[in-house]
Amino acid sequence: MKHAARTLAFVARFVVLGLAVAFVIGLFWPGSGAFLRQRLAPASAGGQVTAPANAPGSAPASYADAVAKAAPSVVNIYANKLVTEQPRELYSDPVLQRIFSVPTGPARTRRQQNLGSGVIVSDDGYVLTNNHVIANADDIQLLLYDGRVAKARVVGSDDETDLAVLKVDAGNLPAIHMTDAESRPRVGDVVLAIGNPFGIGQTVTMGIVSAIGRQLNLSSLENFIQTDAAINFGNSGGALVNAHGELVGINTSLIGQAVGAEGIGFAIPVQSARDVLDQIVQTGHVVRGWIGADYGAVPVSADSGLPSAARGVVVNEVSPGGPAALAGIQQRDVLLRIGDEDILDPSDLRRHEASLKPGVPVKISGLRYGAPFSATVTPAQRPPSAPMQALRQP
Known part of the structure; x- marks a missing residue:
């Protein structure tokens, strides 16, 4: 027992002495702790501590690799067209124009250039761009990433999505990789x-x-x-x-x-x-399906017979003689399913409707005054509509 007590006292004296020495060193050399940790920490093969690469949730320090992969596929577009300008009248008031009619010269024609960009989507020369970039252009020039200048022609365009497809005849074209x-x-x-x-x-x-x-x-x-x-x-x-x-x-x-x-x-x-x-x-063009009905969001009320989180659309108007009218779809019908897909909301149905093939029947089901019903609609080709108007097009 006495031997164990002497051993414990001996250890305690050295612990106290060690703490005292550490206190003095820390007082006069504040950075000693970090220095010792760096010297004694496990090192990599190169002698340096390395952080784990590609840790979950970590962002790359640079996106240069992504840019180097995609940038060669992006082209500069210069779309040129001739614009005719009518001569300006000296007076804006019609009466003054008749009294002081002064010839202002013939109409002038000038060349206008529209700037834009495009993306090479196939190695055989197809380029995607916006329709408003090349609309009414009579000459389209592309500046490629490697400095070459090539002339392009319009294969086709789609006003509703504001997309256009160009074709350029040039070799060694880097096509971009599109996600699935x-x-x-x-x-x-x-x-x-x-x-x-x-x-x-x-x-x-x-x-x-x-x-x-x-x-x-x-x-x-x-x-x-x-x-x-x-x-x-x-x-x-x-x-x-x-x-x-x-x-x-x-x-x-x-x-x-x-x-x-x-x-x-x-x-x-x-x-x-x-x-x-x-x-x-x-x-050469885009064909979309059309069911001949105008629809909106489902108004949820106590007597609608629908759950509070209702999906689908309500038919606001049916075009006379259109596919929906011929199939027996009526105003105020609630459409819940088209083909094998549920209808989520009006925008979802618009996308489904556009993807339908004209002339191929499709089953549409829903509720009519709370009771289930179904109809077979044969879509027609979507009639032309006004071009998309963005708030601002760059």
């Missing part, structure tokens, strides 16, 4: 906008996906990706890519500072662009 349906962007994903703002040359801006499924015009087929990546005049038709350099959208419009907005830009999802591209390449 399983790789759709999520809110919060980092995205890069590549284009030719103000004609200063190819420029990259970074942001995140702010929202998906945005609509600026409720009567259109819009399904925008919203981003805060800077999109300026000349960026139209350029690429919106993810952090891996894969195409997720075609930059098309923005809400400008004129209305007090900042960092609100829009891109057409690559899935929509791919559908338009395929149809234009195959047929």
